[in-house]
Amino acid sequence: MRELNQRIRHLEMPERMHNLPIDDRGFPVPYFVAWLDGRPEFRAFDGEKMAICVRHKRCWLCGQPLGKYQVFVIGSMCAVNRISAEPPSHRECALYAVSACPFLTQPKMRRNEVDMPLESTQPAGLMLKRNPGVTLLWTTLKYFPFKAGKGVLFNVGDPKRVEWFCEGRPATRADVLASIDSGYPLLREQAERDGPDALVELAQMHSKAMELVPS
Numbered sequence: 001m002r003e004l005n006q007r008i009r010h011l012e013m014p015e016r017m018h019n020l021p022i023d024d025r026g027f028p029v030p031y032f033v034a035w036l037d038g039r040p041e042f043r044a045f046d047g048e049k050m051a052i053c054v055r056h057k058r059c060w061l062c063g064q065p066l067g068k069y070q071v072f073v074i075g076s077m078c079a080v081n082r083i084s085a086e087p088p089s090h091r092e093c094a095l096y097a098v099s100a101c102p103f104l105t106q107p108k109m110r111r112n113e114v115d116m117p118l119e120s121t122q123p124a125g126l127m128l129k130r131n132p133g134v135t136l137l138w139t140t141l142k143y144f145p146f147k148a149g150k151g152v153l154f155n156v157g158d159p160k161r162v163e164w165f166c167e168g169r170p171a172t173r174a175d176v177l178a179s180i181d182s183g184y185p186l187l188r189e190q191a192e193r194d195g196p197d198a199l200v201e202l203a204q205m206h207s208k209a210m211e212l213v214p215s
């Protein structure tokens with residue numbers, strides 16, 4: 001097994017993740033990551049693995065069977081519209097990801113799409129292409145996949161527990177409010193295009209999400 005990157009060596013990796021391959025930089029490669037020409041492409045996911053995760057209730061991050069509690073790793077806007085482009089994981093794998101994943105721990109890191117491989121699977125539906133800054137672990141007992149365009153999206157269901165993170169630490173109320181305020185106009189623009197009913201529904205979803213913000 002390759003050495004882990006110095007930045008994440010101090011973190012305790014869940015047992016279930018021990019079989020994941022380690023990339024050149026020393027980061028474990030999550031189960032969902034697509035492999036292109038023998039190299040992991042972190043910005044793309046493998047459509048076949050998504051089907052396996054949903055059909056056979058496997059963890060998106062480690063690929064092992066899930067239990068009763070299923071945890072979505074989502075951005076703050078997903079707490080408003082309750083839609084995720086990715087299926088759920090184990091809580092311990094999700095907790096490891098919010099501390100170890102460079103994309104989730106460094107909000108200023110932009111998604112680099114300049115050399116995005118063309119054939120890779122793009123998330124279905126409206127995907128907000130900004131680094132969310134704040135990440136939540138949304139624990140649920142039941143979720144609902146639905147078709148969107150050529151792909152699949154997930155309604156994350158009602159939360160049993162919501163945990164907020166920012167830069168690898170628990171997020172403050174101010175972090176969460178800043179993240180929601182910066183993303184919400186994008187959802188509102190979309191709802192404006194969809195009509196008055198969509199705007200009313202979005203406002204309701206927004207106030208429901210605000211109840212989940214840490215005090």
Ligand SMILES: [Zn+2]
Nearest residue numbers: 059062090093
């Ligand atoms: Zn897992």
